[in-house]
Amino acid sequence: MAIYLTKESKVLVQGMTGGEGMKHTRRMLAAGTNVVGGVNPRKAGRSVDFDDRTVPVFGSVADGTRATGADVTVVFVPPAFAKAAVIEAADARIGLAVVITEGIPVHDSVAFHAYAKSRGMRLIGPNCPGLITPGQSNAGIIPSDITKPGRIGLVSKSGTLTYQLMYELRDIGFSTCVGIGGDPVVGTTHIDCLAAFEEDPDTELIVLIGEIGGDAEERAAAYVREHVTKPVVGYIAGFTAPEGRTMGHAGAIVSGSSGTAQAKKEALEAAGVSVGNTPTETAKLVLACLEHGRAAAHS
Structure with missing residues (x-):
């Protein structure tokens, strides 16, 4: 599915x-x-x-x-x-x-x-790369040749980080990858995708990619804590972004203590989400999580 x-x-x-x-x-x-x-x-x-x-x-x-x-x-x-x-x-x-x-x-x-x-x-969206269900359909601009069908669900604010994680985990593959966009107002949120992936029987693990600005990731963390039973691995972009400067997306701006990458990382980790410090480390966490889950299933 x-x-x-x-x-x-x-x-x-x-x-x-x-x-x-x-x-x-x-x-x-x-x-x-x-x-x-x-x-x-x-x-x-x-x-x-x-x-x-x-x-x-x-x-x-x-x-x-x-x-x-x-x-x-x-x-x-x-x-x-x-x-x-x-x-x-x-x-x-x-x-x-x-x-x-x-x-x-x-x-x-x-x-x-x-x-x-x-x-x-x-x-x-808006300002998004769209979504792809590998091997079935692709609506938007996500490259279709960097992954294959699999059991990871991906939701991301960032288009380029969507592509990078798809490529790094290409040997595992994805159920669906959704780029929700990085504008201040978007139609589909992290939480919407988390709920859909939780109900999808063919999604084994969820990857959540966020970035500085706003509180979407904190709200997603609260949702994971209360409603998501599947393992979730996260990555937050923007640890080195200067305060008050928009970075890439219109919504990626830190104001005072609000919307920092560190605050988002801490909120996700408090909800039981493993958070990588780089995209490559995040991919390694996904692989480790999958291996652990499969080992537990056979023990």
Whole structure:
């Protein structure tokens, strides 16, 4: 199994005919994703050839869902149009919207987050790499050739750290990897993914990657303590970040004693989460945890 995305998912790409949309649609198709259409009102009725696949372009998400039964959309539109794109997808009753676009104004993110929630649509992002269920489907920009199907679930604020942990643990493999994004307002949280992985029978261990800024990791630690029975291994980026300076993501900023990497690490460890000091050490902790669990199961 997997969380949120499977081989049965039918994917639309809003902004497919743009440069980034074209590049990553080709990669998604190569990974086995069932991309059923693109959306561009100015190019409705046309089609785009991707190697051995021809993908139709629809004038709206509603037209695309009616024609194809799509239940997922990946959003590559520019920041100024992202709010309208998400609202359009929610109105079309899409179940999952993956917003790759970065640089979206926070007030727009707040508005479309609330709108998506009111329509029962799960939102991943914005400013995220998307999610991948290896061997089944890939919605976003995560490289599909750096891992394989397995039993580790991964949730991360950071795209590049998602890729690094996927690569370092490529011999073990992953059930699903979710890049939730690092903006101050995101649709799907660490806690959402922890809950989903806890219920997924094919996920044996969960990796949680956080970073400085906000209190999402502290809240995730509290959730792990109360609700998660599977082993969790964590990593927090930003131990050397200077106070008051945004680092990479819009939400990655330390203000006074709030949001520091050390505070997050201590909160996770107090909840029983093993936390690595580097990505490579984190991968080693995962391997040790898996070995310990399997040894215990056979004792």
